[in-house]
Amino acid sequence: MTDPRAAATADAVAAASVDAYPRIVAALIRVTGDWTLAEDCAQEALTAALQRWPQEGVPGNPGGWLMTVARNRAIDVLRRASVERRKLGELAALAIADPGSAPAEGDVVDDRLRLIFTCCHPALPLDARVALTLRTICRVPTADIARAFLVGESAMTRRLTRAKTKIAGAGIPYRVPTGPALTERLPGVLAVLYLLFTQGYNADGEPAFADEAIRLARLLRRLMPGQSEVSALLALFLFQHSRRDTRRDAHGALVALDKQDRRRWDHAAIGEGLRVLAEARDDGPYALQARIAACHATAPTAGATDWPAIAGWYDRLARVQPSPVIELNRAVAHGYAHGPDAGLSLLALARSGGALDDYPLAIAVEADLTARRGDPAHAAHLFRQAAAATDPGPVRRALLDRAADPLA
Structure with missing residues (x-):
């Protein structure tokens, strides 16, 4: 007992x-x-x-x-x-x-910020920054971190030791940068939190990591009031995480956004996200992503989603932070806002540079747009092709389910 x-x-x-x-x-x-x-x-x-x-x-x-x-x-x-x-x-x-x-509150603020900025120092490899943040700030067991990074515990222990040794040996300063240096370093810190959240939010991720990313984003917002992108990142996390209980069905299969039971979304988190997002300007990449997420989070039904607004936010995001993945998502948004032909045209443009060759999600997007254009047979072929390029797991199963019923 x-x-x-x-x-x-x-x-x-x-x-x-x-x-x-x-x-x-x-x-x-x-x-x-x-x-x-x-x-x-x-x-x-x-x-x-x-x-x-x-x-x-x-x-x-x-x-x-x-x-x-x-x-x-x-x-x-x-x-x-x-x-x-x-x-x-x-x-x-x-x-x-x-x-x-x-x-003293000042001591707490200074020490915590020093620790966060040191763990996220750009002299360390990105995976080491994430691991060190998890271990030192979040107190996540080394074995759990190793499992998330698909390495053995001893290998992760060595990685953490190397990171600490580099901090000491390279004389990495244990301080919060100021002035222009803070402007330069803060995006790197936010990128670590974003990757940490993604490690928890992905289909095969560690859910606790998403919770830790939200906790650290709240802490950073409290310690650095007035930083627009810090507030925006927290809002983005809250909107995305509000759907955590509806992303899988009773059998563990992934549930697409438009099929989720919106009554079960965490509406308190959505409300908090909207309040936090009000502090952010609309010119930063996390603020633009948060605006997109807010459009999804506040739509009462899938059919009521404001796709033209989402397409507009993606247009701005593509200018602020151009990348193949953002262009891929932009194609999806325009496909829903202006029809599948518009989406397929933007998808072809995004793939023209070769960065999305054999990328399973790009193939899946083409499959979805093709199905909506009225060619389910070719769409099924593309869904199977995307599944074949995906590791075994819930994402592959979801793609095979769509191949069996492309119009689902």
């Missing part, structure tokens, strides 16, 4: 760790410059809480208690290693005189 007190303690530790763990790691990295030491001490503080809180009770300020235990552990380790007095003095300054009091 489960001990109710132990279960309650575990819940309290889990709740505290969401906020406190990255703050503690960030503060200890700032002082010691040692990522491994910071993570080990933060983890040991969580372990100590699981051992002591059932007997002593959950403290009034769980985060402050965890910070004190982690700081004291770091001091012990550094003393044994005979580290210079300066670092010990700075660590001692992390002490919270009253464990029930909260840390």
Whole structure:
């Protein structure tokens, strides 16, 4: 039988760790410059809480208690290693005189932003930035990260170690850039969060990663008020994630957007997304994507979707952030707004550069437009071709289902 007190303690530790763990790691990295030491001490503080809180009770300020235990552990380790007095003095300054009091808000903001910008530094490979963000800020187990990246746990451990070593060895500054440097670096940070969300939102992704991306986007918006693209990215995540419970049927098969039960969408998330999006200008790539997602999220039925507006947003997005995939989505939008011939013309233009050759989704888009144009036999052939180019899984099954019934 489960001990109710132990279960309650575990819940309290889990709740505290969401906020406190990255703050503690960030503060200890700032002082010691040692990522491994910071993570080990933060983890040991969580372990100590699981051992002591059932007997002593959950403290009034769980985060402050965890910070004190982690700081004291770091001091012990550094003393044994005979580290210079300066670092010990700075660590001692992390002490919270009253464990029930909260840390200074400015310190929390600075440390968290430093950690986010360091994990997302452009000197690191993009996959390392995502993995380091998951491990250090989100406290996702290394085994889970490895599974998402389709590598072994030992390989992911080495990847994380190399990233931390590069940060130390290359002298990557542990700070938030300012002025023009902030303008240059912020898109890279947002790109990491976008990729993190995608890792969770994809058909074969880890759903928890999407939740973590939303949490980090909320945090970044709170720490960097007034940054239009930060608000836009959060809004985009909220609109997309609002459909999470309707994207599969009872058997696990993918359900197309126009077939989803919109009554089951998370309308609270959609409302939050609309409020957040009101803070964003319409000239950034994430703001334009969020406007597109808002058109889908607010349509009461699939038939009421404002496809001309979506096509217009894609026209603007293609100018701001040109890419073959955006041109592909633009072809879809125009196909629904102005007829399949218009979509097929834009699709041919998007494929003319060769970047979309053998890309399964491009073939699937051609198949859908061909079916709507009135040639289901050729459409079925194209759906089968797209399925053959897709890895086994729910996407391939969905394409084969469309091949069996192209007009579905």
